[in-house]
Amino acid sequence: MIDYEAFYATNTRSAERSLIRELLKVSRTGKAMISFAGGFPDPATFPVAELKEVTQDVLATGAALALQYGPTEGDPNLRDELVKWMAKDGITTRRDNILVTTSSQQALDLVGKVFLDPGDVVVVELPSYLGGLQAFRAYGAEMVGVIQDDDGIDTNLLADALLRLRRQRRRPKFLYAVPDFQNPSGITWTRQRRERLLVLAREFECLVVEDNPYRELRFSGTAPPPIFALDGEARTIYLSTFSKTLAPGLRIGWIAGPEPVIAQCVTVKQAMDLCSPSFTQAIAAALLRRGDLLRRLPDTVTLYGRKREVMLEALEREMPAGVTWTRPEGGLFLWVRLPDGMDTGAMLREAVEEGVMYVPGQPFHADGGGRNAMRLNFSYPSESEIRDGIARLARLVTRHLPAPVHTIHRRGTSVSD
Amino acid sequence: MIDYEAFYATNTRSAERSLIRELLKVSRTGKAMISFAGGFPDPATFPVAELKEVTQDVLATGAALALQYGPTEGDPNLRDELVKWMAKDGITTRRDNILVTTSSQQALDLVGKVFLDPGDVVVVELPSYLGGLQAFRAYGAEMVGVIQDDDGIDTNLLADALLRLRRQRRRPKFLYAVPDFQNPSGITWTRQRRERLLVLAREFECLVVEDNPYRELRFSGTAPPPIFALDGEARTIYLSTFSKTLAPGLRIGWIAGPEPVIAQCVTVKQAMDLCSPSFTQAIAAALLRRGDLLRRLPDTVTLYGRKREVMLEALEREMPAGVTWTRPEGGLFLWVRLPDGMDTGAMLREAVEEGVMYVPGQPFHADGGGRNAMRLNFSYPSESEIRDGIARLARLVTRHLPAPVHTIHRRGTSVSD
Numbered sequence: 001m002i003d004y005e006a007f008y009a010t011n012t013r014s015a016e017r018s019l020i021r022e023l024l025k026v027s028r029t030g031k032a033m034i035s036f037a038g039g040f041p042d043p044a045t046f047p048v049a050e051l052k053e054v055t056q057d058v059l060a061t062g063a064a065l066a067l068q069y070g071p072t073e074g075d076p077n078l079r080d081e082l083v084k085w086m087a088k089d090g091i092t093t094r095r096d097n098i099l100v101t102t103s104s105q106q107a108l109d110l111v112g113k114v115f116l117d118p119g120d121v122v123v124v125e126l127p128s129y130l131g132g133l134q135a136f137r138a139y140g141a142e143m144v145g146v147i148q149d150d151d152g153i154d155t156n157l158l159a160d161a162l163l164r165l166r167r168q169r170r171r172p173k174f175l176y177a178v179p180d181f182q183n184p185s186g187i188t189w190t191r192q193r194r195e196r197l198l199v200l201a202r203e204f205e206c207l208v209v210e211d212n213p214y215r216e217l218r219f220s221g222t223a224p225p226p227i228f229a230l231d232g233e234a235r236t237i238y239l240s241t242f243s244k245t246l247a248p249g250l251r252i253g254w255i256a257g258p259e260p261v262i263a264q265c266v267t268v269k270q271a272m273d274l275c276s277p278s279f280t281q282a283i284a285a286a287l288l289r290r291g292d293l294l295r296r297l298p299d300t301v302t303l304y305g306r307k308r309e310v311m312l313e314a315l316e317r318e319m320p321a322g323v324t325w326t327r328p329e330g331g332l333f334l335w336v337r338l339p340d341g342m343d344t345g346a347m348l349r350e351a352v353e354e355g356v357m358y359v360p361g362q363p364f365h366a367d368g369g370g371r372n373a374m375r376l377n378f379s380y381p382s383e384s385e386i387r388d389g390i391a392r393l394a395r396l397v398t399r400h401l402p403a404p405v406h407t408i409h410r411r412g413t414s415v416s417d
Numbered sequence: 418m419i420d421y422e423a424f425y426a427t428n429t430r431s432a433e434r435s436l437i438r439e440l441l442k443v444s445r446t447g448k449a450m451i452s453f454a455g456g457f458p459d460p461a462t463f464p465v466a467e468l469k470e471v472t473q474d475v476l477a478t479g480a481a482l483a484l485q486y487g488p489t490e491g492d493p494n495l496r497d498e499l500v501k502w503m504a505k506d507g508i509t510t511r512r513d514n515i516l517v518t519t520s521s522q523q524a525l526d527l528v529g530k531v532f533l534d535p536g537d538v539v540v541v542e543l544p545s546y547l548g549g550l551q552a553f554r555a556y557g558a559e560m561v562g563v564i565q566d567d568d569g570i571d572t573n574l575l576a577d578a579l580l581r582l583r584r585q586r587r588r589p590k591f592l593y594a595v596p597d598f599q600n601p602s603g604i605t606w607t608r609q610r611r612e613r614l615l616v617l618a619r620e621f622e623c624l625v626v627e628d629n630p631y632r633e634l635r636f637s638g639t640a641p642p643p644i645f646a647l648d649g650e651a652r653t654i655y656l657s658t659f660s661k662t663l664a665p666g667l668r669i670g671w672i673a674g675p676e677p678v679i680a681q682c683v684t685v686k687q688a689m690d691l692c693s694p695s696f697t698q699a700i701a702a703a704l705l706r707r708g709d710l711l712r713r714l715p716d717t718v719t720l721y722g723r724k725r726e727v728m729l730e731a732l733e734r735e736m737p738a739g740v741t742w743t744r745p746e747g748g749l750f751l752w753v754r755l756p757d758g759m760d761t762g763a764m765l766r767e768a769v770e771e772g773v774m775y776v777p778g779q780p781f782h783a784d785g786g787g788r789n790a791m792r793l794n795f796s797y798p799s800e801s802e803i804r805d806g807i808a809r810l811a812r813l814v815t816r817h818l819p820a821p822v823h824t825i826h827r828r829g830t831s832v833s834d
Contacts, residue, residue, distance in 0.1 A: 004677045007590055009534045017684045043481035055472040064460035067664035102519050106690040117426045134688035247484035249695035260421045267434045271551035273523040278666035
């Protein structure tokens with residue numbers, strides 16, 4: 001028997017399987033399970049009728065190109081459509097500033113590969129997107145976490161962290177931000193925090209990687225500009241995706257950024273997959289040209305906004321005192337905190353037995369914290385599943401609540417006995 | 418102005434853009450250029466009518482799954498079909514030994530990421546597939562090349578190289594082999610060479626990575642078994658693709674190998690893109706289930722076999738004495754050698770001006786050799802383009818032929834004056 005592990009590379013030898021992915025595998029087996037674990041869109045939002053038309057069009061009129069190898073940069077028509085798509089967010093850019101990727105997870109991997117040496121520092125939020133942490137760790141980078149509050153990353157603490165790193169002569173390659181309806185917390189950064197981040201990035205000479213997959217899914221409030229749009233000195237690399245506005249199964253993501261960075265990403269992507277699928281890119285370009293995605297967006301936003309309401313009401317109704325949660329203005333997730341000392345990781349197996357799944361908070365925390373937190377997805381389950389699932393979860397949480405502290409004074413013994 | 422290069426990672430900072438891809442970009446501008454440079458299939462082989470039916474079916478009956486995130490391992494239906502597809506080559510394997518990738522280039526990247534640390538050795542053929550070299554170099558690995566003859570890699574020289582490395586206490590992580598109609602040379606390894614490779618891999622405790630994208634495209638002769646099928650001890654990792662039997666624009670590749678290695682590849686792929694596109698996988702699975710790919714294969718083989726003949730005849734007719742070439746039994750490429758001292762890289766710009774493109778031999782050579790060689794693709798150009806292009810190329814080669822050596826004896830002066 002060959003000892004395969006002896007052959008594995010240092011950086012990826014210790015890679016841990018994403019708990020989410022492992023849970024998702026369970027969730028595909030068709031058990032009567034209510035899952036708040038994934039980040040799945042509701043299939044009702046998929047533009048199936050439009051896709052039927054568009055795929056026939058593409059195959060009837062453009063098969064020779066759509067089925068062939070394409071440029072590594074991506075389909076030129078799609079990149080032109082992406083320029084227009086991002087313009088709705090106040091982003092002014094050009095085709096040569098855009099690289100199409102096979103999902104924004106590939107964009108994260110590519111950014112990691114282009115920038116990160118083993119031991120390099122990336123500054124992330126506490127909590128931060130698990131897939132980002134995994135992508136960057138796969139290149140041996142070290143994550144330094146900065147706490148988030150309801151307005152986004154705490155930029156005072158960020159300044160402290162950057163100063164501390166400077167004293168250690170460590171300059172982060174980039175600051176990784178998910179400023180709109182963050183995965184996992186659902187929190188949106190204020191404009192002020194975005195501007196301060198850019199000031200600090202400039203002062204400490206770091207790049208900024210803005211990961212923005214949920215921006216279009218706003219239920220309420222007004223949208224601050226993307227960091228990328230506020231950045232006057234081409235310091236920001238912007239990642240986005242159609243996984244939530246079209247469908248994840250097409251795996252269309254992209255990177256927008258300074259032309260030299262995009263050119264370097266193209267060079268590195270060549271050795272990764274030559275190019276993303278021409279077929280799915282041609283389909284996405286056609287849907288964008290027809291305006292299908294923008295036209296369907298209000299329905300998607302309404303659907304997810306209603307599901308968020310249902311989940312918030314259920315939490316309010318079911319959860320015991322001491323449990324708190326965020327009230328996101330958009331996106332797919334909210335974030336629940338149980339009383340200190342509770343451990344959502346340890347509770348997960350029992351939850352699965354009860355027929356409800358979530359993602360424990362700890363893996364989202366670069367500092368190992370977040371044990372009392374959990375991420376809940378509200379886009380995929382139905383409204384009745386949300387009600388039932390939160391009820392199941394609340395019963396479980398209630399059962400695990402720490403007993404009220406009875407300080408028993410016994411003569412001669414310490415309270416900690 | 419930000420100095421972006423100062424931020425780049427060591428391994429990829431010096432990545433060179435693939436000359437092929439850069440040339441392909443030129444070739445998309447629509448110039449009246451005859452290109453032997455790409456590795457494009459003929460679009461006439463794309464199953465467009467079948468794809469129209471199958472995409473409608475998939476969207477009508479399976480949209481909720483085909484447009485959703487899927488398991489990182491790949492669509493289970495597709496993996497079951499891949500078991501059957503590989504069985505035609507004498508490969509016995511199971512679903513859990515297979516991981517679907519977004520192209521076999523991604524499979525190469527994934528293998529590099531899973532196995533290679535900076536300074537690790539990979540043994541490759543001279544010449545070898547450029548995309549493999551690039552993928553492995555992106556992880557800082559060093560390529561050690563072993564010369565190929567008409568029967569495949571020279572296994573005596575391979576044994577010498579492995580001994581030399583052992584004396585330096587360097588054990589290659591794997592031997593990288595493209596045994597069927599190799600890209601770039603078109604050479605097929607004999608069964609004996611395949612068996613000897615496995616013996617040496619065992620003796621020197623290396624893994625084997627078999628990259629086999631062209632196997633189905635055999636025009637003549639009999640097929641030796643894949644190395645993977647000859648391997649009795651699960652030492653081989655097998656890569657393949659539908660880029661040549663379906664269409665490259667779907668970017669469907671896969672890895673088959675020992676279950677623990679596949680599991681590790683899955684873990685690492687999670688951080689790279691979560692999963693390959695569900696939509697294209699569902700389409701490929703449906704085409705395979707219907708038998709479309711096997712049914713269309715004879716026509717594709719006939720088409721490429723005829724084009725190969727046209728190219729061989731044109732070379733015979735047009736090329737000056739001293740030029741030699743391979744006569745591949747299948748695949749997409751043949752390999753031309755000009756007289757020693759000629760430099761196909763230096764000639765390329767002039768070739769482009771003459772309206773003909775090829776890929777110079779040097780980038781395929783891990784040892785910097787191959788300057789007098791070129792790779793010619795015969796699958797994409799039409800028969801008349803092949804005739805005209807080879808004529809253009811032959812005129813160019815003839816112009817650049819070294820003048821016959823006239824040894825002039827002059828009293829008192831050296832011949833080298």
